[in-house]
Amino acid sequence: MRVLITGGAGFIGSAIQDIYLQAGHEVAILDNFAAGNPAYVHPHSRVYQADLRESNLVWQIFQDWQPEVVSHHAAQIDVRQSVAEPVADAQINILGSLNVLEAAAQMGVKQFIFASSGGACYGELQQIPAPETHPLQPISPYGIAKVTMEHYLHFYYQVHGLCYGILRYANVYGPRQGITGEAGVITAFMTALLTGQTPVIYGQGTQTRDYVYVDDVAQVNLQILGRLEPLTLNIGTGQETSVLALYELIQKLMPSKISPQFLPKRLGEITRSALDVTRARETLGWQAQTSLTQGLQATLDWYRQVLN
Numbered sequence: 001m002r003v004l005i006t007g008g009a010g011f012i013g014s015a016i017q018d019i020y021l022q023a024g025h026e027v028a029i030l031d032n033f034a035a036g037n038p039a040y041v042h043p044h045s046r047v048y049q050a051d052l053r054e055s056n057l058v059w060q061i062f063q064d065w066q067p068e069v070v071s072h073h074a075a076q077i078d079v080r081q082s083v084a085e086p087v088a089d090a091q092i093n094i095l096g097s098l099n100v101l102e103a104a105a106q107m108g109v110k111q112f113i114f115a116s117s118g119g120a121c122y123g124e125l126q127q128i129p130a131p132e133t134h135p136l137q138p139i140s141p142y143g144i145a146k147v148t149m150e151h152y153l154h155f156y157y158q159v160h161g162l163c164y165g166i167l168r169y170a171n172v173y174g175p176r177q178g179i180t181g182e183a184g185v186i187t188a189f190m191t192a193l194l195t196g197q198t199p200v201i202y203g204q205g206t207q208t209r210d211y212v213y214v215d216d217v218a219q220v221n222l223q224i225l226g227r228l229e230p231l232t233l234n235i236g237t238g239q240e241t242s243v244l245a246l247y248e249l250i251q252k253l254m255p256s257k258i259s260p261q262f263l264p265k266r267l268g269e270i271t272r273s274a275l276d277v278t279r280a281r282e283t284l285g286w287q288a289q290t291s292l293t294q295g296l297q298a299t300l301d302w303y304r305q306v307l308n
């Protein structure tokens with residue numbers, strides 16, 4: 001299939017690019033390289049350097065590439081930044097996303113895959129692990145933008161027949177991850193420990209997250225490709241891990257032991273998170289294959305290489 005991946009030079013988008021190319025699909029990337037890295041772009045990918053907010057440019061790219069599928073992964077991904085500057089966040093994550101969605105509908109794209117967030121859409125969880133039917137009560141502008149785009153996708157499906165695959169990711173981690181993202185804590189711990197700095201824990205470290213390895217996320221993106229039915233799926237492991245437990249696991253993989261520094265809890269962040277992934281298993285036969293220890297080891301090996 002002919003795919004356009006927005007944010008394809010980023011952490012998750014570039015992993016999806018790799019698995020799509022390997023499976024024989026044609027890939028183009030739309031990215032402004034605000035956080036993306038040109039080194040992550042595969043030589044077989046077509047690259048369009050553009051900003052989501054430039055609607056004319058987005059439109060031209062659609063006319064040039066004529067994608068059958070859009071995988072929308074470009075975003076401002078920093079939750080705290082969205083709290084500090086909600087207007088700027090909405091300009092990228094709502095209006096910019098809408099430019100892509102509108103072009104996709106007008107150009108007759110068959111499927112729109114959207115990177116949503118299971119960590120941010122549900123807000124404080126009333127049920128753990130949370131199923132897709134959990135109320136959507138985001139407590140950050142970042143989460144509000146994800147929920148808003150999900151509503152738009154439903155509208156474009158109803159009115160224009162554009163099929164969607166909404167993937168509500170848990171905390172994705174792995175090689176190539178930047179420090180500001182939702183699961184940036186793993187990157188932050190590893191880079192601090194490898195460079196002899198003191199890692200920081202915000203709050204008491206009792207907050208929990210569901211950590212899913214990036215290769216498992218790329219795999220589900222392959223399995224959902226070309227499914228022409230509206231789907232909303234949680235993508236995680238269903239396991240809760242506290243930040244303190246995560247820190248201990250990472251420390252076990254490292255030779256040096258350093259005590260973390262504790263700073264006040266950050267705004268807009270939820271207390272506990274884990275996603276019920278039964279629907280993804282039943283619909284696509286997908287389930288995360290990488291244990292947290294295996295994923296952390298692979299991530300650490302990668303950071304050791306790039307920091308050397």
Ligand SMILES: NC(=O)c1ccc[n+]([C@@H]2O[C@H](COP(=O)([O-])OP(=O)(O)OC[C@H]3O[C@@H](n4cnc5c(N)ncnc54)[C@H](O)[C@@H]3O)[C@@H](O)[C@H]2O)c1
Nearest residue numbers: 007010011012032033034035036051052074075115169172
């Ligand atoms: N990492 C996670 O744990 C996680 C969890 C839930 C959802 N998500 C979502 O997955 C997607 C990918 O996240 P990631 O962790 O790979 O982040 P990332 O920052 O590595 O990738 C985002 C990419 O989008 C590009 N981008 C940003 N603003 C842009 C703009 N205005 N125009 C064009 N390109 C722009 C960046 O340059 C970058 O390459 C995002 O939509 C994010 O919200 C991530």
